[in-house]
Amino acid sequence: MKYLLDDLNPKQQEAAQTLKGPVLVIAGAGSGKTRTLTYRTANLIQQGVKPANILTVTFTNRAADDMQAKIAQLVGNEILAEMNLGTFHSICLKILRENLTKINRMEGCLIYDTTDSVAIIEDIIFEFGLEETEYDPALIFNIISKAKMELVKPTNLTKNYAKAGKQGSEHFYQTAARIYREYERVLANNNSFDFNDLIKKTIELFETDQQLLQKYQQKFCYIQVDEYQDVNHSQYKLISLLAKPQNNIFVVGDDWQGIYGFRGADIGNILEFEHDYPAARVIKLERNYRSSNNIIESSNQLINNNTQNKVKAAWTRADDGAPIFLARADSPLVEAKYVCKRINHLVDFYNYKFSDIAVLCRSHFQSMQLQNQLPKFRIPHQLVGGVSFFDRQEIRYFVNYLKLLVNPNDKLALKRLFRIEVHGVGEILLSEINKYARENKMEITDVFESPTVVKGIGNNKAANIIEFQRRVIDTIYDLREQKMGMYQKALQLYEEVAFADNVLAELDNPAEREKYINMFLEDIANFQRYHPGRGLYDYLLLNKLIADKDLADSDQEDQVKIMTAHAAKGLEFPVVFIIAAEEEVFPHLKSLEEEAAGRNPYAVEEERRLFYVAMTRAEKILFISFAHRRVQNNDGQYKQLLPSRFLSELPAERLDFTSVESKKGGSGIQLRKNVQII
Ligand code: ATP
Ligand code: MG
Secondary structure (H helix, E strand, C coil): CCCHHHHCCHHHHHHHHCCCCCEEEECCCCCCHHHHHHHHHHHHHHCCCCHHHEEEECCCHHHHHHHHHHHHHHHCHHHHHHCEEECHHHHHHHHHHCCHHHHCCCCCCEEECHHHHHHHHHHHHHHCCCCCCCCCHHHHHHHHHHHHHCCCCHHHHHHHHHCCCCCCCHHHHHHHHHHHHHHHHHHHHCCEEEHHHHHHHHHHHHHHCHHHHHHHHHHCCEEEECCHHHCEHHHHHHHHHHHCCCCCEEEEECHHHCCCHHHCECCHHHHCHHHHCCCCEEECCCCCCCCCHHHHHHHHHHHCCCCCCCCCCCCCCCCCCCCEEEEEECCHHHHHHHHHHHHHHHHHHCCCCHHHEEEEECCHHHHHHHHHHHHHCCCCEEECCCCCHHHCHHHHHHHHHHHHHHCCCCHHHHHHHHHHHCCCCCHHHHHHHHHHHHHCCCCHHHHHHCHHHCCCCCHHHHHHHHHHHHHHHHHHHHHHHCCCCHHHHHHHHHHHCCHHHHCHHHCCCHHHHHHHHHHHHHHHHHHHHHCCCCCHHHHHHHHHHCCCCCCCCCCCCCCEEEEECHHHCCCCEEEEEECCCECECCCEHHHHHHHHCCCCCCHHHHHHHHHHHHHCCEEEEEEEEEECEEECCCCCCEEECCECHHHHCCCHHHEEEEEEEECCCCCCEEECCCCCCC
């Protein structure tokens, strides 16, 4: 008979069989960390542990889905409903929803994304009479986010940051703290969370209610975390709170792949694990199952240029595989055409499918040329994590109506509807309406009933506001009371507020936008079909949580995937192209500046780790290309660029170098050295 763990090598088995106490599995990319964690979960269940007693944290929802599917395949589908497997955000949301009233929120509470949070901050800056040039809302949001991730309260903001020699004066941070405090008040008032709250509030909940903490500690007897190198302080804290007192905590990771330092992740957490848990068993996996020797050796040599590394077990494989194909191009256009030709070549002559291929870039901006060229070469492609379906303007607009439907306190949604729908009443008057409501202890919608009470609103403007109140707000209030399926509700709302005539007609391309709205409504119908008993509220929450997935996402289709190196974390593809490997792009200009200014001596090391992540996604063939000039931002200006320093850190004997140029007078490209690839 075949045993479950026969699918693992001895080291992996050792990890999957160590069920008690703290365990750290630390090993390079492709060594089977995620696989080991998956099998360990199955093993726990086979040993009689209830799925509900295992908490498993993955970095993305996609990774959670994949892992869940694999575990079900190993031990049966019936365990699925009971599993606690997901991202930090989704797990915390589940805990918070079970305890809403304890954290000053109520049913209907929704999550604000970055755009929402920045809009709130803009409003606060306006209300405080501050200048956006001095207090950039996006920057303030970053400061607040970072503070929340580090569990720093408004009162400590100035102390913690201004003194730490960070940019900005003490006065600046005092004001930022004032905005932070007001921001928290607005969120509570609007019955909403932001993403960082999900973790922060869960910790606060546990810290103020020991009994509750104990309940969850007993529930989650076994804790497992994938990609542990990228946990931030608040996530680290949460895990250590929950793990006590048994400390059955199993974490896997690779310090060489820590790439979210810019978002508060701290590779110190994985490096300190043995210090935090002196009883920890440390297991190093020794074999790479993913990549060819050329890819392993080259990426190892690259990462050895970092100083902040933990030593890994060395490994090699017998077959070197194809060399790494390095290409220099005259321009981004030439580079894009080169990539397209290589892709078609692989598909036509080497039996690869389009879906075997991924193109990775530092940020989406660099893949524009390629996105234009791919259709010309008849290459189907999917942009992963670009402007998502749910970020489309008409969808975002329509979602505001639904948000107000499920959460009557969502004043941000209300204000947005006002801005979308009511013409001729600007920001100043809107803020006057707000002020009037506040001073007279009224709801803002009460003021909409008789708007002329506000100074500056004459009869014409008042008529517009009253019409808005009747058609939109009253409709939403009526619908809220009605018992009907969520799809019918959304559809009726769409029709009764006359969204097509009043909103879509005002935008460009209304017909196309209507198509997207229909897709969106269809998605709601599907959700209703597959999740009976759940409502619009669950739908909206879920959509926010799974922002790293997309309606257009489908693994079934045979498409080349384009994504950022960050988004590729944990994934693998037979063929990988890394494009735009240039100084100031990859490593990113910001990291060079941070390092030069002495703000972060490890900024370029993080870029190198990201490059390492990108390279190690490849199983068989890796292409890396760079161009001599590139447009770097929206100013449209070309800038001369040098090849990335990372390229000179790769072993020359494992590279196959080509130069590609545009053919004079022709449309094609020419390989200076005609490479016989693979
Ligand atoms: P990363 O650091 O990139 O997340 P990882 O260490 O999590 O990588 P996995 O994704 O778990 O690595 O494994 C890499 C590949 O190797 C997967 O396709 C996996 O199925 C395969 N693999 C790992 N271990 C074994 C094994 N013992 N036998 C066969 N295949 C394996
Ligand atoms: Mg992994």
